[in-house]
Amino acid sequence: MSELWRDKAKCRDMDVNLFFQDRITSIEAINACLVCPVKEPCLDHALRHEIVGYWGGTTGKERKTIRRKMNIIMQRPEAQKRFIPEVSCGTENGYQAHVRLRRDDSSHQICKACRLAHNRVNRFAKQRKRASNDYFI
Numbered sequence: 001m002s003e004l005w006r007d008k009a010k011c012r013d014m015d016v017n018l019f020f021q022d023r024i025t026s027i028e029a030i031n032a033c034l035v036c037p038v039k040e041p042c043l044d045h046a047l048r049h050e051i052v053g054y055w056g057g058t059t060g061k062e063r064k065t066i067r068r069k070m071n072i073i074m075q076r077p078e079a080q081k082r083f084i085p086e087v088s089c090g091t092e093n094g095y096q097a098h099v100r101l102r103r104d105d106s107s108h109q110i111c112k113a114c115r116l117a118h119n120r121v122n123r124f125a126k127q128r129k130r131a132s133n134d135y136f137i
């Protein structure tokens, strides 16, 4: 299916962090998906490609259940499949895979799930460093 639906996404100009919260789903994300005109293609896309994040009114966990019930097999983006069959988006490995892809193709975009995963890893590393510095003072 074409990706044109993204242009009409209710979340287009919203803060992506709202759609990638760690445990609970933000009320802003729930409300946006409720009235989004492209909820259906969004969910269709997410069922096939997105492990984490709130997409088309569903959490990652809910999509897992739907996949199992409907026998849907996840597919990774074509480019990823070619280079790194073992990584998935929403992880630090996924982020590193995007970085490698971007070296070959400067127009390649790092997806929002991977960017957030990478930020999380960085934040955690900084906290750990700070904690160990405090210890030695």
Ligand code: SF4
Pocket: 009, 010, 011, 012, 019, 032, 033, 034, 036, 037, 038, 039, 040, 042, 043, 054, 055, 056, 057
């Ligand atoms: S359904 Fe939700 S996540 Fe999907 S495009 Fe619309 S607002 Fe964004």
Ligand SMILES: [Zn+2]
Pocket: 088, 089, 090, 094, 095, 098, 110, 111, 112, 113, 114, 115
């Ligand atoms: Zn990604």
